[in-house]
Amino acid sequence: MILPLLFLLASLLQQYGSAAESSHVSKFHLPSVKEQNGVQDSHQEKIITVSGEGMVHSPDFPHTYPRNTALAWRLVASSNMRIQLTFDERFGLEDPEDGTCKYDFVEIEDLTEKTILGRWCGSQSVPTSHTSKGSQIRIRFISDEYFPSEPGFCIRYSLLPMSVSEPEVPAVLPPSLQGVEELSEALSGLSTVEEVMKYLEPERWQLDMEELYKPTWHVLGKSFIHNKKAKGGADLNQLREEVRLYSCTPRNFSVSLREELKRTDAIFWPSCLLVKRCGGNCACCSHRCYDCQCVPARVTKKYHEVLLLKHRSGGRGLQKSMTDVPLEHHEECACVCKDDWD
Numbered sequence: 509m510i511l512p513l514l515f516l517l518a519s520l521l522q523q524y525g526s527a528a529e530s531s532h533v534s535k536f537h538l539p540s541v542k543e544q545n546g547v548q549d550s551h552q553e554k555i556i557t558v559s560g561e562g563m564v565h566s567p568d569f570p571h572t573y574p575r576n577t578a579l580a581w582r583l584v585a586s587s588n589m590r591i592q593l594t595f596d597e598r599f600g601l602e603d604p605e606d607g608t609c610k611y612d613f614v615e616i617e618d619l620t621e622k623t624i625l626g627r628w629c630g631s632q633s634v635p636t637s638h639t640s641k642g643s644q645i646r647i648r649f650i651s652d653e654y655f656p657s658e659p660g661f662c663i664r665y666s667l668l669p670m671s672v673s674e675p676e677v678p679a680v681l682p683p684s685l686q687g688v689e690e691l692s693e694a695l696s697g698l699s700t701v702e703e704v705m706k707y708l709e710p711e712r713w714q715l716d717m718e719e720l721y722k723p724t725w726h727v728l729g730k731s732f733i734h735n736k737k738a739k740g741g742a743d744l745n746q747l748r749e750e751v752r753l754y755s756c757t758p759r760n761f762s763v764s765l766r767e768e769l770k771r772t773d774a775i776f777w778p779s780c781l782l783v784k785r786c787g788g789n790c791a792c793c794s795h796r797c798y799d800c801q802c803v804p805a806r807v808t809k810k811y812h813e814v815l816l817l818k819h820r821s822g823g824r825g826l827q828k829s830m831t832d833v834p835l836e837h838h839e840e841c842a843c844v845c846k847d848d849w850d
Contacts, residue, residue: 554580562664563663563665566662570658572659575652576651578649582619586643589669590640591644592665592666592668595634595635596634599661600630601613601660611652611654614629614649617645619645620643621642631657692779698777708826708828754788755791757786759788764779765780769833774818775818776814777815784839788802790802804841805840814831815830
């Protein structure tokens with residue numbers, strides 16, 4: 509009687525052990541196509557299916573992020589939705605060099621339009637919010653082997669419905685295909701060199717910035733050599749100084765470079781520069797004549813460094829370079845009779 513019971517007990521223990529082992533293996537080897545929060549590992553980047561609110565951030569945020577890091581997240585929403593990105597107020601990466609984020613940075617790319625919305629680093633100000641044009645957007649974070657900072661970055665994402673009544677944006681030709689007049693007008697409204705380069709080459713503007721400011725064959729341009737401020741003393745006669753404000757004196761004038769240099773084949777940025785030109789009246793003219801004119805008595809040429817854009821032959825895009833342009837400046841003015849001037 510005891511022997512059959514022992515066999516029965518051994519059989520039950522064997523069945524229980526097999527079941528326990530099977531349960532343990534199934535839990536350990538469960539297929540995990542997706543991680544938590546809809547994140548799927550695609551080797552090159554993390555694909556995040558956006559169905560609500562969430563966030564992506566630098567490792568160890570809000571503490572110092574690690575060196576030698578390259579991460580990318582692709583946010584994917586349904587076709588009728590847009591993705592809104594908002595930066596956390598705590599933001600700090602390695603500082604830029606010469607105004608360009610070369611080493612540690614976070615970058616946002618709109619995959620619908622295949623354009624870089626921005627690249628940020630440093631800690632001076634928090635980047636503004638961005639909304640995708642379509643249903644996909646990519647966030648990229650890079651850190652090199654030097655000088656990691658804190659707190660890094662954190663970007664919160666959320667969904668916005670795409671309005672059916674939203675007017676379609678008219679198609680705009682890329683800058684390389686725009687005419688000189690159209691391109692010149694577009695660039696004249698931009699405030700910084702960075703904005704100009706972003707407009708011209710949104711996908712590689714930072715590389716263009718680096719190329720633009722690389723040392724050239726000359727150490728100092730003519731603008732550094734010739735554009736020296738003239739020394740002048742203050743006039744102690746206050747009454748005389750007030751009169752001179754309205755008399756024939758050098759004044760600040762804004763001139764169009766294309767008109768001033770008669771270059772209709774090129775585009776300059778800035779499109780206008782400030783020069784000294786004679787202006788004012790000759791009410792106190794010492795000449796006894798009917799028509800007294802304010803004319804330059806001493807003229808100097810000064811060089812100004814500007815950005816020059818020209819179309820390459822054969823429609824091969826735009827040539828971008830820094831160049832010196834000479835402009836006349838009136839150092840002294842005088843009142844003379846018109847007949848003598850002619």
